[in-house]
Amino acid sequence: MIKFVLMVNRQGQTRLSRYYHSVELSRRAALEADVVRYCLSRKKDQCSFVEYKDFKLVYRQYAALYIVVGITDSELSIYELVHNFVEVLDKYFSRVIMFNLDRVHIILDEMIQNGHIVETNKSRILAPLTTIDKMVDS
């Protein structure tokens, strides 16, 4: 089960966070800072899985952006899920995603719900967004 998905930049600023179990706001900041510290301090040749408290962090780095997922089950499939997510973002966005956070959320919600993987097929993940764009175009 996935506990949360974070997108943070190299400065440690959270760009997107999605929690699948309730964490108080005050503790989120502490958790994020902690998680970021754990992952950012690691070198390229270190492994992408970190034990953290009683769950694991899986992270991937894309240029200045880190995507960190807190999980309790199989690491490798989540590791690739992150890449799949990034490929979907790549396919859809042509510019900085910061300006379209709502859409990133839509994409994430199509892939992960309630901490579980629901969809991995790229075109189906993007289906709702494509519908919106069509509505806007017409």
Next chain:
Amino acid sequence: MPAVSKGDGMRGLAVFISDIRNCKSKEAEIKRINKELANIRSKFKGDKALDGYSKKKYVCKLLFIFLLGHDIDFGHMEAVNLLSSNKYTEKQIGYLFISVLVNSNSELIRLINNAIKNDLSSRNPTFMCLALHCIANVGSREMAEAFASEIPRILVAGDTMDSVKQSAALCLLRLYKTSPDLVLMGEWTSRVVHLLNDQHMGVVTAAISLITCLSQKNPDEFKTCVSLAVSRLSRIVSSASTDLQDYTYYFVPAPWLSCKLLRLLQCYPPPEDGAVKGRLVECLETILNKAQEPPKSKKVQHSNAKNAILFEAISLIIHYDSEPNLLVRACNQLGQFLQHRETNLRYLALESMCTLASSEFSHEAVKTHIETVINALKTERDVSVRQRAADLLYAMCDRSNAKQIVAEMLSYLETADYSIREEMVLKVAILAEKYAVDYSWYVDTILNLIRIAGDYVSEEVWYRVIQIVINRDDVQGYAAKTVFEALQAPACHENMVKVGGYILGEFGNLIAGDPRSSPLVQFNLLHSKFHLCSVPTRALLLSAYIKFINLFPETKATIQEVLRCDSQIRNSDVELQQRAVEYLKLSSIASTDVLATVLEEMPPFPERESSILAKLKKKKGPGAVSVTELDDSKREAGELNGGADRGPDTASTPSPSADLLGIRSAAPVGAAQTNAGSLLVDVFSDSGPAAPSAAVNDDGFLRFVCKNNGVLFENQLLQIGIKSEYRQNLGRMYLFYGNKTSVQFASFSTTVSCPGELQLNVQSKPVEPLVEGGAQIQQVLNIECITDFCDAPLLNIKFSRYGGALQNLTLKLPVTINKFFQPTEMSSSDFFQRWKQLSQPQQEAQKIFKANHSMDTEVLKAKLLGLGTALLDNVDPNPENYVCAGVIQTKGQQIGCLLRLEPNAQAQMYRLTLRCSKDTVSKRLCELLAQQF
């Protein structure tokens, strides 16, 4: 490729975001945000009605601000308004805001529920999905109540769109986890299992999560999912299915779905049906074969996806633990990964091999990789990988390789990361003890541990080496010699001094024949460390000195001189001073015989589970504070109990006392010796079955004045529940003693005593002396009220755990005079007539006090009824006041009581007046009741 910067993109939002991005400092950012918050607030409060677009824009800004880590305390209403919009983007933002920001007990839930209801019945699949997402994310009780029956219907209906089915599955999973009682199993359950056959892969992916959870809770009802999952998996793995649509990822067919199927299968034992099992084994073999095939793509994504499936398959093979052939193949595959250039794979291989090592079929196969693993421990550049290597070495250790592994772990310790040293030390200590063939090796190992990582050697470790040395006389001489040599080092760790002091004090005589370690040399060596040590160690050394006087009379003069010196006998530390004084006196007054008896060698310790192992288990347990407190699994009662069991603080485990001579708390030596006989004295528990401790449940007691059932007392070990009923002057109380730990309570006994003379008569049968871990036993008390009384009976409970520390507990039983009330109904005139009759000053008791609890009418009424009296309506001219009447039944007499309670809501005060035919009763009732409101 659609460039998303269209007209739909909210310009105001984009400007705001780039402003934030351009902020140079945190202060500037906060300033900009506050400005924006003020703006939004005024827009929301303004007279002009906002259109959907503006509302969306502002709500979106709030969401963004929230994601930056600022609290948002308004805008919820506007978000709820957006839900009823017909525009998808507006609705979507509304739902997003709610699922991110509304917690499950929000007052808005009712409004949100309405919007959801509309969307669910809209037949518009995108709207339905949004509504279902929202339920899945918020999942409150109220939502469950509103939709728990609706969702299964949507999930299995033939005409539901695939995307809606996916959301419905996850939504139902959420409701099932939060409110399992509301999600009723029914006709839909069998149809849910058949979703595994759904032609749409996305639906299968979503449904598996639900089915996995349902299977874990009700394995039998969902058993059919096994064969369905196997056939689905088989179709994917053999690439026989043509329905893979776009679910192939870098040439790997449906990797995530495969992983989830393999995980679902891990909820069940191997399939009984031969055909199904054959098919599954075939699948697993295919997956193992594929790992050996040349990759279809050079991309790392391809191999990662393939390996994700492989690792999940290996987990399943390990879970079944019944196919030797597959287990060995899995082990060989992992062995290849141990040398892979990808760190991630090496990490996972080490981790997975750790579980393989515990299977009898693959243990030997795992052992063949020992050199690689040792190498990993030495050369891996990542501490988390080294940690896994250490874990694996620990798991693969047995008698044949223990010496090698322990030696490697010891040498690794010298350079190990601080974060894992303590655990490494524990592991080395456990392996050394578990696989010690000759105990001199064991002693060497532990002393090496102390030398290399003394700071990380916890008390348990050095207590344990002492226990073992004491219990095994074949190793005592060797131990004495070795510690003596170890202490020669110019700088040695304090833990070494402790072990040295203890062992030489007990067995120094075994090496005293050698002039190089004559008694005086031993003493001087120990004493040379004395001044560098902390107080507890010094105390231990002083005890070793007095033991020396007994062992070697020739050292007496020297040691007495040391004890007599000002720095000992006038030490500012009370404990040290007292020891010095007492030992000095003991050595000069007592005859040799007395001395020999008092300072006799320690008797052997009883055999028991290694306390180190217990410590390691505790360390590994999920005791750590974490963000996952709300993790679903922990809600299960079983887990809770398990957690509590792991918890029981050192306070109640009979932990070896720091003072191994059993002389603590400044007790006279003679008395202490009797304690020492019972081995390591538990310094934390109430020592000895001494005087009954004071009642510890005053609060608990008062809670029962107005009620008869509930939990009287609870700590980490024990829960006591009571149920009671009263008639006339008789009562019966059922006591339920629940053992919250997993360990048996022995010599469990209870006694009830009544203070005061012949006021109450309480009879009970003795309880069973053994209470198993997790069990509950019952005891019935029969109570008779002879005359009115003030003091409650006391319940004393005694039991012991591990046959060790005696637990002694005294509780006040909630038997109060008001329990024997008979309610009396009467009219207004009767009431006031009697009120006047009871007009002697001593018959009345009155108190004015501040409200401690809610002054709500219903709460007050419930309490007054719980008191046992009749609550009389329309009696008091002031409707705010309460009046009650009742008769207390004792064996000898009946006591009439009238009560009047006058609340003052403004001042949050009460005036309570009682008039009874007996003055002591008025007083007692007044005291009891004044603490209830």
